[in-house]
Amino acid sequence: MGACSLQVEYPGRECMLEQNEEFFHLVTDDGPERIRIHEYDRVYDVPGLYEEVVYNRLQCDSPHVITGLLKDAIQRHGDMKTPLRVLDFGAGNGIVGECLQDAVETEAIVGIDIIDQAKTAVHRDRPDIYDDYYVMDLSEVDEGDQQKLDRWNFNALVTVASLGFGDIPTRAFVNAFNLIENRSWIVFNIKDRFFSEDDDTGYNKILQQMIGNSLKVYKKHHYCHRLSMAGEPLHYYAIVGRKENDF
Numbered sequence: 575m576g577a578c579s580l581q582v583e584y585p586g587r588e589c590m591l592e593q594n595e596e597f598f599h600l601v602t603d604d605g606p607e608r609i610r611i612h613e614y615d616r617v618y619d620v621p622g623l624y625e626e627v628v629y630n631r632l633q634c635d636s637p638h639v640i641t642g643l644l645k646d647a648i649q650r651h652g653d654m655k656t657p658l659r660v661l662d663f664g665a666g667n668g669i670v671g672e673c674l675q676d677a678v679e680t681e682a683i684v685g686i687d688i689i690d691q692a693k694t695a696v697h698r699d700r701p702d703i704y705d706d707y708y709v710m711d712l713s714e715v716d717e718g719d720q721q722k723l724d725r726w727n728f729n730a731l732v733t734v735a736s737l738g739f740g741d742i743p744t745r746a747f748v749n750a751f752n753l754i755e756n757r758s759w760i761v762f763n764i765k766d767r768f769f770s771e772d773d774d775t776g777y778n779k780i781l782q783q784m785i786g787n788s789l790k791v792y793k794k795h796h797y798c799h800r801l802s803m804a805g806e807p808l809h810y811y812a813i814v815g816r817k818e819n820d821f
């Protein structure tokens with residue numbers, strides 16, 4: 575992806591905002607446009623902009639970290655299901671799908687996102703990655719959606735950088751979890767605060783209830799997801815586990 579022609583201006587290091595408030599300016603002939611990183615519809619509209627801001631400038635490495643941990647876990651736990659039929663939930667413009675294809679043997683990769691612009695960006699920038707890509711809201715799964723998804727017989731759920739912060743709500747995450755077969759891979763990351771007593775998103779409670787009951791955790795890895803605009807590390811947990819039964 576060529577991002578070099580984009581002109582992006584970043585706020586100074588004194589800019590200490592919550593992650594979902596962080597912004598930059600895209601400079602074009604029309605002048606500077608202020609865009610929040612979490613305005614995904616606008617960010618995906620511009621080829622290479624997400625890659626430039628999140629991956630080049632803010633050094634996000636989560637897709638590689640997560641898919642690398644999955645690869646290690648597959649090698650260690652030979653009894654688990656492969657090749658993978660993956661549901662990439664909150665797939666965005668497809669970077670995780672691309673890393674999955676490189677890291678592990680897949681039979682199918684299907685993306686879901688809640689906005690049309692993500693699907694459009696995937697078709698524009700990474701047309702060969704996904705076997706199918708749905709724009710869906712899994713907060714409510716109707717019969718039609720259920721049928722579309724059931725036919726893939728998913729044996730892995732992967733969700734990167736999409737939980738909390740007003741993105742995927744707990745209900746949708748639980749519905750996605752329940753769409754996947756028992757004894758499947760469950761792989762996701764989440765900001766460390768949302769998986770702690772300080773959480774105010776509901777994720778900590780849900781995850782604590784899941785673990786040991788519906789979800790067996792093989793690996794819980796604390797790492798730097800990306801830098802903030804001020805250059806500070808933002809820490810997440812990466813979780814690799816196995817679904818035992820519906821939640």
Ligand SMILES: C[S@@+](CC[C@H](N)C(=O)[O-])C[C@H]1O[C@@H](n2cnc3c(N)ncnc32)[C@H](O)[C@@H]1O
Binds near residue numbers: 614741
């Ligand atoms: C930070 S991006 C991560 C994209 C991709 N997973 C990656 O790591 O590059 C978060 C994505 O979650 C999507 N999203 C937010 N709420 C969602 C929901 N309820 N259901 C599905 N996707 C959602 C956004 O549209 C966005 O594409």
